[in-house]
Amino acid sequence: MAKRFLILLCLMLMAPVFAAEVAEDPLERQTLAIAKDLRCAVCQSQPVSESNSDLARDMRAIIREQLEAGKSREEIVEYFVSRYGNYVLMKPPYDETGTLLWLAPVLLLAAMAIGGWLFLRNRKNVELPPVAALSEEDRARIKSAEQAARNEDEAEK
């Protein structure tokens, strides 16, 4: 009896040995790092690293191949850009197509900040137009409101 239990125990303890601990292929990691900066050409703004489309899979395979062939990151990116244009870059380029995009927020912030500053400075302790006297209509309104409030007080008593 005890022997049977012992054998069973040993078998159970051995089980984890058969299960493999898998780690990510370092090449896969490199592939994904480059894929992250490339846009899947048929998806909506998704990087190649995240998309499940066929094209994205193919692109990842190509990146992997080129990495295995020893190509550098720049060369691989250039490979795709020469085929798909700047469209395939996740980040807009700094050239003439993308300059406005990168500059505009800075310029806009500066412009609005200056505008805000000027507004605040110009409105500082400004001469204000005199407040108009109460119109007849307003007087009548106040009177009836007062009357209504008085009536309410009376009713509550």
Added chain:
Amino acid sequence: MLSDSISLNLVELGHFAAHLAMIMALIQGLAPILARWLDEPRLASLSVSASVLVFVLTTIGGATLIHAFVTSNFSVEYVAQHSNTLLPIFYKVTALWGAHEGSLYLWAWILTLYTFIVTLRGRTRYPEHLPTILAVQGWLVVGFFGLILFLSSPFERLLPMFPQEGRDLNPILQDPGMVIHPPMLYLGYVGFSVPFAFAITALLTRWKSELWIGLTRRWALIAWGFLTVGIVLGGWWAYYELGWGGYWAWDPVENASFMPWLLGTALIHSITVQERRQMLHAWNIFLVISAFALSLLGTFLVRSGVLSSVHAFSVDPGRGLYILSFMVVVLSISFGIFMKQGRYQQARESINSMLSRESLFVWNNVLFTVACATVMLGTLYPLALDALTGSKITVAAPYFNAVVVPLFLLLLFLMGIATQVPWRKARLEKLRSRLLWPAVVGLLAGVAMAIAYWPVHWTGPVGIALVAFVATTIFTDYGRALKQRRAQLSESLARAAAKTILGNRRHYGGMIVHLGILVMAIGFVGSGLFRSEMTVAMKPGDVVQVGGERLRFDGIDAFPRANYQTVEGKFTLLNSGRVVRPERRKYPIQEAPTTEAGIDSTILRDAYVVLAEAAGDHWAVHVYVNPLVSFIWNGGIVILIGLFLTLSTRRKALTQKLPATEASEV
């Protein structure tokens, strides 16, 4: 057979009701104009009655459509395309807003609902301006019904030969999150139509802003609240459903909802300036019109085919042209009136000091406006570039994150200071003493974080420092108020603590909303900067270590469910013993399978597993460990709590009825 003929007729009744609704909305829009023209002021009140009818009729139309879905009436083309007899009944009902025609109808119905509520509240509170307000909304309803009835009708019939079985609802939409996300978002978008109507009315009638600004603030808060819920729900749903481990892709349609949110947030702050200091009248009206304009722009972007997006509805240039023309007309008229009359009310006060709460709110508005403009630029730039030069570029997450995140960090900083700066003029010594502790706490938190997690992107420590800074200002502010109250009244601590908050709901509601934003910010830092991910090939029994989690792949199971086939993987999280089950589902109408991520959520992190594809006896598996994602959704809940608290204020002065001077003249 009897039930068949009833369902066949009922939809036509709904169709008729929708046409009637459009005619009624036309009357609603014309009534005050005719009243002016024909010098017959009593005509104006027609718009009040019309608005009620419009709502009832639109509801009838919607009800018949839902009935058609529930009874699987495939003689209705829209039902045939988006439903199926096997579809669970819950999704049959919600399929109504699953595609373009139906969701547009929902948009219009929500517009009539808001109009109806405005009618109910306005009859006693602002009766003399109500017809004009309703007229503005009436014209909006006319515009949308024009689109619905003539270009995108959900009432189209497939007669005489109609299919026995429908296609199906897009499987991505067969999900509770997807069901509630569009209505919430539309309640937000359309909600801005009410402040818009108020603003246009104010411009046309020179309505004194003190009388309507408080009302506008409540409506703006409600619209903003729904928009916030819609956006957070959208992110939550994208995270759970789309399987890429993220929640916000800066997709053009996501941006379309974000832009009005940004302006809406600016608005609810600057309205406060107008209420307290009688300034910024023209700017607020401009903001209101712009926020609504962006809501309309959002509608246009999604439905015109101009954008490709996972959200984009069916492409049809005719519809796009109509919506664009509608937008141009609405906006030219609105901004035109604004340019002519915008200065009808001069500020009654001036700025006393550059360091005051009102000036800080001006900076708040500057930052939100720049953020909104930047998002708009980034969204529209690729389209414009393509149209003008033919070259295509991608503007996506890297751009938006790089540009928007610094603005938000600045806003966080303002959030901490502005609550400590009084109106009119701040005294530097007092400000310094109030901000000293928060600054110290903030700095310590930031430095601690930087040291603990080095190397880390600079936005991490700066973000955490600012969060700690703002949180400390909020809590010390509350502590001071509590101390003051206890010094003046003898109460138990618990009672004093509660009464301090309940006695100033507007202020503390706002503080709680800010706290919610802080919680979300922590979530963004955690999930944005510290995500671990891995793609591995696994066979049953294999174990992988990702981030702080060890997962074991236990095997695959394949079986059918209600309206799809599923291949389900089982993964055990060895740290906790819990199990996640990612799936690949095959719906009959789809060619490619859809993936369902297997997610284990705890407060501190999400373990997120996606089955990619099989290769022999191995499966390619994506594993993500996302820290602090739960903070994002929980932060949204905190924001809601704060919003409820703010809105629960009863302002006696505004709810009192005006005496019957004007009402009797109508």
